[in-house]
Amino acid sequence: MGITAIISTLTVVIGLIISGRALISKTELEKLFFTNEQKIKMYYYKLVGLSGLISILVGDLYILWNITFGTKTGEKANWGFAIALTFVIFICCLISLGNLERVVQNFFIKSHIKFKVNLENIGDVYVLRMLKEDICICSKDPNADYNKNDLESGYILVKLDDLINKSFIKEKHEKSNMSIWEKLLD
Template identity: 40%
Template sequence: MKFLSYIIPLALTVFGALIPINALNSKTIFGKTFLTDEQKIKVKYFNTILLAFIIATAVAYFTFAIKVNATNEFQVTSKDISSSLVWGIAIFIIFLMITSPVVKWIDNFFIKDHIKYKVTQIEQIGDVYIIRMHDKDTCICSKDPNAEFLQDSEYILIAMQEIYEKRILEGKIPKPPKSFWSKLLDL
């Protein structure tokens, strides 16, 4: 019982820290365009940890259920619980390590297009595509929608205030071709 008095505050603190990250995760595609790199990293790790936790919990539950049903006894022993817990922790660690590369490979090999937002008629510049956010007040833009995939790209910093006043169009842009090794190694 004393164990629970330590676990409950810890769990509440962890869940309380994760709520703002989940709020970032629930934004629309357009809203996610205006996330800073730091916010995108937080969302990526939150999703990775959450997926690994869900899979590990399911494996631990099914391992426990199989052990209990295989013995045809409805008594739960500490050996059953500990072996299921070990399986859950092992699966959690494995999926924590492989989830991000697998998602990146799926993105590189199977998703052929990406969504970009075009800001029209910026004074002295013309039309530009929003690449990502530099900080909450400055947007990194480019005339080339595939600038983030190319080595020698020219970027333009534009204040968010200027973007608020302009028309923004959504476009589905094909990704530039990459070699097999570039896709595999995410170069």
């Protein structure tokens, strides 16, 4: 690999890290107005970062274990196996951490945060998510996202311009009840 390939690779990696950090460092209200594309980017950035941290930690612990209890020095440690172990743990974490996070959210987190805004002619509505860059999906029911089979929740499409200069109220709501199968397969 030439010097230009190394510089190009480093530039791409640094750009990805900076753009990912920019997404994660937003406030809760700013994250509410993320488009689906931005939410997916943020999810995978966090997933790859956490998987990388876990896999490097496991590889380091393996080397430390070999040096401490295996009467080996750092030079005689099995570095090839440590690198392979790190790579396998990274792939396994990429596959499993997303599902594990979803199960933990469905079984152990009992409440969610919604932002309420008062709109003229409509009244108080909860901002659920963005449909496009300039249109929000709102509802009078704060649990409308969790009632996937209930199409009568009354979704309201609101232009982002109508929400500017409005005051948002942050409220904590209990999640609606889901069956065991819905919690597992969500």
